[in-house]
Amino acid sequence: MKHYLNISDIDHLPTWVDEAIQLKKDPRAQQHLGQGKTLGLFFFNNSLRTRLSTQKAAKNLGMEVMVMNFGTDGWQLEYEDGAVMDQGCAEHIKEAAQVVSQYCDIMAVRSFAQLQDRDADTAEKVLNGFKKYASIPIVNMESATAHPLQALADAITLEEHRKAKKPKVVLSWAPHPRALPHAVANSFVEMMKAQTEMDFVITHPEGYALNPNLTADCVIETDQEKALTDADFVYVKNWSSYESYGQVLNNHDHWTITPEKLGKAQFMHCLPIRRNVVATDAVLDGDQSLVIAQANNRTFAAQLVLQKLLEHQSKIK
Amino acid sequence: MKHYLNISDIDHLPTWVDEAIQLKKDPRAQQHLGQGKTLGLFFFNNSLRTRLSTQKAAKNLGMEVMVMNFGTDGWQLEYEDGAVMDQGCAEHIKEAAQVVSQYCDIMAVRSFAQLQDRDADTAEKVLNGFKKYASIPIVNMESATAHPLQALADAITLEEHRKAKKPKVVLSWAPHPRALPHAVANSFVEMMKAQTEMDFVITHPEGYALNPNLTADCVIETDQEKALTDADFVYVKNWSSYESYGQVLNNHDHWTITPEKLGKAQFMHCLPIRRNVVATDAVLDGDQSLVIAQANNRTFAAQLVLQKLLEHQSKIK
Amino acid sequence: MKHYLNISDIDHLPTWVDEAIQLKKDPRAQQHLGQGKTLGLFFFNNSLRTRLSTQKAAKNLGMEVMVMNFGTDGWQLEYEDGAVMDQGCAEHIKEAAQVVSQYCDIMAVRSFAQLQDRDADTAEKVLNGFKKYASIPIVNMESATAHPLQALADAITLEEHRKAKKPKVVLSWAPHPRALPHAVANSFVEMMKAQTEMDFVITHPEGYALNPNLTADCVIETDQEKALTDADFVYVKNWSSYESYGQVLNNHDHWTITPEKLGKAQFMHCLPIRRNVVATDAVLDGDQSLVIAQANNRTFAAQLVLQKLLEHQSKIK
Known part of the structure; x- marks a missing residue:
C-alpha cells in the first residue's frame, strides 16, 4: 500500500x-x-x-x-x-x-x-x-x-460487537441544523461493501440519496421504520443532499433516532454528535451506544x- | 489523589x-x-x-x-x-x-x-x-x-525564600486596566490557609472582598500601608469585584506596589504583570522580586x- | 557561539x-x-x-x-x-x-x-x-x-551543486504583488560576502537598492540581462524598497525569471514562491531548479x- x-x-x-x-x-x-x-x-x-x-x-x-x-x-x-x-x-x-x-x-x-x-x-x-x-x-x-480512518475504526467496532452470525447493519440518515459533507457516509458504505458476512441497508429521506455510483449495489429503503426492523447495528449520520448538492432539504425531524426506533440494535455514530437532534439522550446514554468504543478504535x-x-x-x- | x-x-x-x-x-x-x-x-x-x-x-x-x-x-x-x-x-x-x-x-x-x-x-x-x-x-x-498549580508553585517559592521562622505574607490587591478573575487569589488564599508556620494578611480596597466563604478565617485589612508593615513576602494580584461581580470599581492607582511600600519584603506575582500599573519597574527589576523563581517553580x-x-x-x- | x-x-x-x-x-x-x-x-x-x-x-x-x-x-x-x-x-x-x-x-x-x-x-x-x-x-x-537559517541552507545548497571552480552567483530581485521584507536578501548577501571562491552580483530595478551598509563592497548591476550573463546560480527574491521603505514601486513585470533569462544557471529561491510572478512554471518545474534541495537543507x-x-x-x- x-x-x-x-x-x-x-x-x-x-x-x-x-x-x-x-x-x-x-x-x-x-x-x-x-x-x-x-x-x-x-x-x-x-x-x-x-x-x-x-x-x-x-x-x-x-x-x-x-x-x-x-x-x-x-x-x-x-x-x-x-x-x-x-x-x-x-x-x-x-x-x-x-x-x-x-x-x-x-x-x-x-x-x-x-x-x-x-x-x-x-x-x-x-x-x-x-x-x-x-x-x-x-x-x-x-x-x-x-473518511477511511473512521470507516476502518467502524469495521473494527462492528467485529468486536457482533453477536449474530450475519448481522444486519443499517446506515440511517438523521437530521442536523447545518449542511454536512458525505465523507463519513461514503466511506462507511464502501467499507460495508467490503464486508462478507453482513447485511447492509441504507435509509434516508427522499432527496438524500448518496452518490449513486457508490450505492449501485446497495439496498436502499426510504422508509426508516421498515429499514430499521430487526437491525443489529444502526449507524447514524447526517449528510446534505448529493443531488441538490450541499443543500439541507425540508425538515425531517422525525428521523431523529430514539430508543423506540433503535429497538435491540447497537447504536453507532462517528462523533461529534448533536444530542436530541441526531439521536436522543436516551440513545447516547444507553447501554446500546458504541460511540465511545468507536472513538477508541x-x-x-x-x-x-x-x-x-x-x-x-x-x-x- | x-x-x-x-x-x-x-x-x-x-x-x-x-x-x-x-x-x-x-x-x-x-x-x-x-x-x-x-x-x-x-x-x-x-x-x-x-x-x-x-x-x-x-x-x-x-x-x-x-x-x-x-x-x-x-x-x-x-x-x-x-x-x-x-x-x-x-x-x-x-x-x-x-x-x-x-x-x-x-x-x-x-x-x-x-x-x-x-x-x-x-x-x-x-x-x-x-x-x-x-x-x-x-x-x-x-x-x-x-489556579492550584500556581498556588503550589508559590508555596514552593515561599519555602525556598523564607528567612524568618514565621514569616508574614501579605496578599495585596493592585490596580489593573481590565476586569480579571479571582482564580489566582482564591488558590493563594487556600494555599496560605494550609500553611502552618506563616502569618497571613489580605489587603484590598473596599468593594474588592474575595468570596467570604473562602476568607472567613483570614485577617483582612483594607488599609494597604498598615497591612504591608513588616511584611516578609508581598504577593500582589489584581482581581475584579466579587460582590459587584466582575466589575472594575473606582480608580485605585495608589495601590500600585512601589519599593517604598514593599520595604524589605520579597515581591511575588504569578505573571503576566502590567509594569507600572500593578507594580513599578523598580520593584520588578529589583533584587527582592521572586517572579522568575515562581515561574520556574x-x-x-x-x-x-x-x-x-x-x-x-x-x-x- | x-x-x-x-x-x-x-x-x-x-x-x-x-x-x-x-x-x-x-x-x-x-x-x-x-x-x-x-x-x-x-x-x-x-x-x-x-x-x-x-x-x-x-x-x-x-x-x-x-x-x-x-x-x-x-x-x-x-x-x-x-x-x-x-x-x-x-x-x-x-x-x-x-x-x-x-x-x-x-x-x-x-x-x-x-x-x-x-x-x-x-x-x-x-x-x-x-x-x-x-x-x-x-x-x-x-x-x-x-534570515540566517535560510542563508546557511543556501550556502550548503550552493556547495553541493557547484560545478565551476569559481561560480558566478547572481541575486536577482523579482516582482511580487505584496510588499515583502528584506530579511532573506540581506542574509543571502551577508552569506555571499563570507564566501571565498564565488563571484557575486546583485541586480534589481532602480529604487530597490538594499541597505547600502550591507552592500557596500558588492557588485550591483541594475541591468538584469547583463547581470545574469554567464551566471552559474541565480538566487531570486522579491523585496520592497529600502529607500522608500516598505513601498512597492512601479510595475517591473519584465523582471520575472524565465528559462531564457536563466540560461544554463541553476535556480534558487527560499520559498514560498508566487509561480508565474517571481518565476515561470518552466523555471520551477525544470531540472535547473534547486528550490526543493534548498528546503531540504x-x-x-x-x-x-x-x-x-x-x-x-x-x-x-
Whole structure:
C-alpha cells in the first residue's frame, strides 16, 4: 500500500480488522517500527478525535509527530496548474507537497468538502494535490469525499460487537441544523461493501440519496421504520443532499433516532454528535451506544494504517 | 489523589513542598514513571507559563504530550444536560470528556472565568464537566475559580525564600486596566490557609472582598500601608469585584506596589504583570522580586502533581 | 557561539558548510547531544519550512520541542522600557524572555519586519528583546532584517551543486504583488560576502537598492540581462524598497525569471514562491531548479546551529 486515501486501499478488510484487534492487546509492541520516522499531521479543518488518535497511534509506533494547522500556521495554497499567483495564495501545492516530503516520512491531511460545487469536491484538489506532488505516503484524515480512518475504526467496532452470525447493519440518515459533507457516509458504505458476512441497508429521506455510483449495489429503503426492523447495528449520520448538492432539504425531524426506533440494535455514530437532534439522550446514554468504543478504535485504525505504510517503506528500501 | 482541581486535593502541603524541592535536584530522575503514558493539555484560553511548564514537567517524567487549543482546533462544546443541540455547539461535554479519556492517561484543562455571572463561574461547568464524564485524572490549569498549580508553585517559592521562622505574607490587591478573575487569589488564599508556620494578611480596597466563604478565617485589612508593615513576602494580584461581580470599581492607582511600600519584603506575582500599573519597574527589576523563581517553580509544581497522579494510577492497577 | 542571530555569528562559513554536508550522511548520529534538552519554537508569524525543519532538526539531535504561536497562544508583548502598561499589552518582553528561559535550553524566534518604519524594523525589538533578557541561546527563525537559517541552507545548497571552480552567483530581485521584507536578501548577501571562491552580483530595478551598509563592497548591476550573463546560480527574491521603505514601486513585470533569462544557471529561491510572478512554471518545474534541495537543507542548517549551541553549552558547564 503506497497511500491510505480510501477504503479501496485496503487489500482485504477482514484481515485488517483481525490485525487491528490483535494490535490492541499490546499497542506499544511495535515501538521499533517508527524509530527515527516522522509523521506530519496537516489540518485544513477542525479536529478532535482525528487529531488526538492519530498522534497517539504514531507515538505507539515510536514515531515523532509534527502537527500543523496548515491553513492558519502556514501559507494559503494555490492548486491550479499554470496559475499566475498575483492574488491571495502565497504557495503552490507543487512546492508545499514536495517540501513537506523533505521533513516527513508519512503525511496525513484533513481537508473537508466545501459543499459549494460537487465537481470541485469530487476532484479532491487538496488530497490529490498532495498525492500528485509528494514523494511520501499520504493518509486521508477526512477529505471532501472520504473518511477511511473512521470507516476502518467502524469495521473494527462492528467485529468486536457482533453477536449474530450475519448481522444486519443499517446506515440511517438523521437530521442536523447545518449542511454536512458525505465523507463519513461514503466511506462507511464502501467499507460495508467490503464486508462478507453482513447485511447492509441504507435509509434516508427522499432527496438524500448518496452518490449513486457508490450505492449501485446497495439496498436502499426510504422508509426508516421498515429499514430499521430487526437491525443489529444502526449507524447514524447526517449528510446534505448529493443531488441538490450541499443543500439541507425540508425538515425531517422525525428521523431523529430514539430508543423506540433503535429497538435491540447497537447504536453507532462517528462523533461529534448533536444530542436530541441526531439521536436522543436516551440513545447516547444507553447501554446500546458504541460511540465511545468507536472513538477508541480510531487510534488502532490509524496505527494499523501507519504500520502498513512503514512496513511497505522498509520493504521497498 | 484522583484529580488535581483545587488546593484541597493536597493531603499535606508541607510534605508536597518538600517533595517538590527534592525533585528539583534531579528533575529527570523519574523518567520511567511516565513511559508510555500520554498527557493531553486542553486550552480554552491563552497561556504561556502553564503551556510550557506543564509540557516540560510531563517530558521530565517521560510522558508523551498532546497540546490542543480546544476552542479553536476542536468543536464548540455544549454543557447543558438535555440540550437540543440545534444551535452553535457541535459536541457535548459528555462525549468530549469520554473521547479524550480514550487517548490520554491524564488530561489538563484551562478554562477561565467569564465574569458575566457569578453562579455560572462558580459552577465551573468546563472543569466539572470534564471531571464528571472523563474516566482519567484531571489537572486544573486555571479554572473559573482556582489556579492550584500556581498556588503550589508559590508555596514552593515561599519555602525556598523564607528567612524568618514565621514569616508574614501579605496578599495585596493592585490596580489593573481590565476586569480579571479571582482564580489566582482564591488558590493563594487556600494555599496560605494550609500553611502552618506563616502569618497571613489580605489587603484590598473596599468593594474588592474575595468570596467570604473562602476568607472567613483570614485577617483582612483594607488599609494597604498598615497591612504591608513588616511584611516578609508581598504577593500582589489584581482581581475584579466579587460582590459587584466582575466589575472594575473606582480608580485605585495608589495601590500600585512601589519599593517604598514593599520595604524589605520579597515581591511575588504569578505573571503576566502590567509594569507600572500593578507594580513599578523598580520593584520588578529589583533584587527582592521572586517572579522568575515562581515561574520556574511552575514546572516542578506540575511535575509533582503529575507524579502523584501517575503513582496513584499504578497503585490502583 | 552564544546565539545564532545573524550570518556574522558563523566563525568560518566553509567549515560550517562542510560540517553540515557531513551531518546529512547520518542525521541522527548525535541523538545523545540533545537528550534532556528542550527547544522552544516561538512564532509571531506564519511558517511552513522553518516550523517543520527546525522541529525535525531538534528531534534528530534528541531534543524535546515545544512549539507555540506566541502572538495568538500567549500574551501580547510590550517592548518599551518604562512603559505604563495600561493598554493592550499584558506582558513585558523582560518577563517573557526570562520566563521562557526557565523552561527551555534553547529558544528560536520568528518575528517579521512590519515595513512601516525602517528604524523600528532595524531595531529588531523582538529578537533583541529576547536576546537582552533571556538567559539561554536564541536562534533567529527570520527577524525583521535577517534570515540566517535560510542563508546557511543556501550556502550548503550552493556547495553541493557547484560545478565551476569559481561560480558566478547572481541575486536577482523579482516582482511580487505584496510588499515583502528584506530579511532573506540581506542574509543571502551577508552569506555571499563570507564566501571565498564565488563571484557575486546583485541586480534589481532602480529604487530597490538594499541597505547600502550591507552592500557596500558588492557588485550591483541594475541591468538584469547583463547581470545574469554567464551566471552559474541565480538566487531570486522579491523585496520592497529600502529607500522608500516598505513601498512597492512601479510595475517591473519584465523582471520575472524565465528559462531564457536563466540560461544554463541553476535556480534558487527560499520559498514560498508566487509561480508565474517571481518565476515561470518552466523555471520551477525544470531540472535547473534547486528550490526543493534548498528546503531540504533547512533541516541540516538548523541542526548544525543547534548542535553548535548545545556543544557550546556543554563546554561552558
